[in-house]
Amino acid sequence: MIRVRDLEKSYGDLAVLRGVDLDVAPGSIVALLGSNGAGKTTLIKILTTLLKADAGTATIGGVDVATQPAQVRESTSLTGQFAAVDESLSGRENLVLIARLRHLKDAGAIADDLLARFQLTDAGGRRVSTYSGGMRRRLDIAMSLIGDPPVIFLDEPTTGLDPQSRQEVWSTVEALAERGTTILLTTQYLDEAERLADRIAILHGGRIIADGTLAELTRLFPPASVEYVEKQPTLEEIFLAIVGEDDAA
Template structure:
């Protein structure tokens, strides 16, 4: 079963052709990474899938619903976390979650909020305004808000951009947990190692089209066979940083 099916998708802004006939199929329950440089069209594609933009041509189906003919059903069946945290700075972290749970008609908004705060290691910070949070904490709260209601499909548009190494690893673990629970994750990223670590399948979006798609093993087969070389591997700066500070995730006050 496909959670997302995209056929012949096109989108232009006057003479700027952003998407030039994109075809994509995201299997249900998988982590699917969409790779591309700045301006490749990743965010535009995500916005069309989530019904925030309309396509000029082509068809998109999300969890069996057509984005053009059934936008309400599409929105009810997914959650979207964009590049910038969409958090109300006036309310506390817990109040943000309770408000969204009420909008999603959760029968017990307080319980739902507390469960998500615990899941994202934000329980102690829940009584504070997000303006006092670190960047990693705000990003985790933003993702927690996206999970209110338990949508079967989660769209993550460059979720780790700007995060420190600890917060990035913690976000990776959360994404893995989502997939393990049966949630489909469509992830856009510029980080090749992120796609390599997380994705079941990878698509490379370039100049408005998908130029390659498949598993990591599939993509590796497109290159010449590897050669064996004996080299001295020095630890990277990230290796050094994580050795000294740990990789379990930054403390809430960081």
């Protein structure tokens, strides 16, 4: 569903992406890990047509993001690091607004369906300013689903949320994947990647330096043993071993 080949992007003399290759299968969740400044958000911006690459190719569902950006936007949605909701409106009004901007019929019915799917029906008539962090993020993701895009990009969706709100968002993302939505998730929370991702890609030095399931990445890390009991490495230990502790700091 998502295919990236030899993607490059520089800001002046700073090369951020230096030949990125990445594949995301339909209906799967891929977590993109990397230190601050590794280029995760830059890659997401290129894939969502907000930024142009210097070299390489990227396609969404076989559609080139550089030459057919309008078609790509019709089939994708982006949820950024901060909830893009209007706090002066109610949850339902936010959803109706987006549905109307997309020129969809029965905007009210679409809003009511999404409120139900995201367990927000009781709060639908309240102003978003009264919502908790998890509720705002769930509403934000619900807004991104209007029009049923087959591909969703989640750029650090749980940044700044408390543990309970993070659990709410995780459950929401898992439900989306069960419905067949393809999800590319960037995160700095390694437990989030462990919980959600079918595959994990590590972006470092402008390239994808590791890509596989958690089990496959675990095999890259030699097991330690204490009194003949094998210790399985955590994803955090694997990540630091691959990129180096100094680079990840």
